[in-house]
Amino acid sequence: MTPKALLVLGLWYFFSFVTLFLNKYILTTLKAEAVFFATVQMLITTFMGWVNIHFPMGMYKPIKREGSAKPPNFYRNMLVVGSTRFLVVFLGLLALKYVAVSFTETIKSSAPIFTVFISRLLLGEKNGIFVQMSLLPIMSGLALCSAYELGFHIYGFLAALGTNVSECLQFVFSKLCISSDKNKTTPAEFQFYTCLASLFLQAPVCIVLMDWSAAATTSNHLLLLMMINGLSYHFQTMMAWVLMSFVSPVTHSVCNTVKRAILIWLSVLVFGNPITFLSGLGTCIVTLGVFSYNKAREYEQKKRDLMVKYGTGNGASSQL
Template sequence: MDTEIVDRNQEETSIVKPAPHVHKVHHENGIANEMMLHKPNGPMRRQPSKDDKEKLGLMNVRAFSFLVLWYIFSFCTLFLNKYILATLQGEPALLGAMQMVMTTIFGFLQMYLPLGMYTPVDRDGKPANFWRNMILVGTMRFSTVVLGLVALKFVAVSFTETVKSSAPLFTVFISRVLVGELTGLYTFLSLIPIMGGLALCSAYELSFNIQGFIAAMATNLTECLQNVYSKLLISGEKYRYTPAELQFYTSIASVIVQIPACFFMIDLQGAKNSLDMTMLTALIVNGIFFHFQSITAYVLMSYISPVTHSVANTVKRAFLIWLSVIVFGNPVTFLSGLGTLTVTIGVLIYTKAKEHDHIQREHRDQYALSNTDTKIV
């Protein structure tokens, strides 16, 4: 009789409370396995992931707002750079050093005054390899600034931008190596009209100089490395740097790196002779604009992927060329108009191509997951 009672109880339990379905989800690294429980009354609620945030990308209102701010501050910085170097005959290394000093000061202030750019985080300590990461990014920041200013001194703005039009291609390969980000075939092909369009935009003012060309190519490479590595730090799983932290600590590291470099790169006597009130004011204002250009770029980076950031940077360059046409009255040619149209079409194609590749990747992941579940059962 006891056995019959036990059997009856087990049957009632199995009817009233069915067992949940258990699925094993295999992570991409093939090391850890996670158990996910699906309740019979509905699917488990999932927290928004970094991939979801990047999928929304520039459709996010805050992301688009910081994109616009980034463009505005970049315009102000670029043409103040040209004014200081070409009109005031300033030293590129001194200008770069002043920019890093100003980003250090304002980066420190923004760690305590976020100004709505990010959410402050209470820290218990610093992660492993903290200063190594900061020195790496700081060195790349300093190199990008100085090399870009050297290029600007030897060649026209448009020539530098033409050389930098290959940045999305550099970013695709660097992202694959450092972050493991796979770029779909259609997304990769959509970069071609964007890069070609920027080259056409600036083709009317090409001026070749070997020193300027080498500096522009080196700037391109270091900037792509800096952006991808910064994205790795700002979107980390265990320790996520805030934009102000990344701005402040990398600026300190950059200042430390550039102190010995200044003795070799700066004509101290010439810099002293040119440092009047006009030059000092221009350097300070330029440094403020450069700080806000950098921190808005870091904030934007937390919303989009490195490749999308590089595409946005390419569009920014075309935008700056057209602003130079409006502000300085540079001549407009057929090639510049065709280039702008090509960049615009390329960006629209890139958006659709990225969406298409993302859907295909999700289908492949679901198919792989269903095959895994079948093998387990």
């Protein structure tokens, strides 16, 4: 990695830590109204995305286009990713309301399982035997962790699982939009337009589900913390988009796995979440399984590259 990529990686880890623990503190300790909290978070992120379009702050290089032309299927892609962003934020906060941070992050660590199936369905991407075998420890570790989690709650588990699927869908579309020449989009454009689409979808949810009386009595102190959280979430996601332009998907996946592992154990230390031996063992198995998955993906990618180089494969790839 280049020094700039390492800086972006460090900032991504830092803002992920701040956002996650502010989420938990605001929801469980300060008892914030969850839908209102999600709306404030997305409003701040949308505004900051607009700011970064006009002021990149050294995070990316603006793309020169003729007139106001956008890449092919730009608004469709923004709507798709915006829909997944809405689900990631809403279900993520719902999960934290019911279960521990460490358990939520363990569920999210199983992302490779869903990435394999989503990539197959949407992109037609096939995986070899090594990748498929690496999914076994992830699934078994996740089952072990869930079965022996002291604070297990079915709503929290389903919300965390839904967050995971939504995040995987978001990753598949995001990588293609940011990295491919055909659909090239800047991180700031991605941030602003997907958040705008997310807010559009969030509006009816606010009207129906928000506890308006609780939202109206939100203190200035709590509102300030929500705004700080929104800023942190903005920079967390911006750093993730920027990192995608520096590294390969495999490297990005490894970095994300390391981040999950760090957040799991930091949450245990900070919040003092009680865990059983088998639950902790399940977390370790999931983490090791994800590392095995990444290594298997790397091996199979090298194998495909060699086949293309020596004319024994077609090397075709799918695009949006």
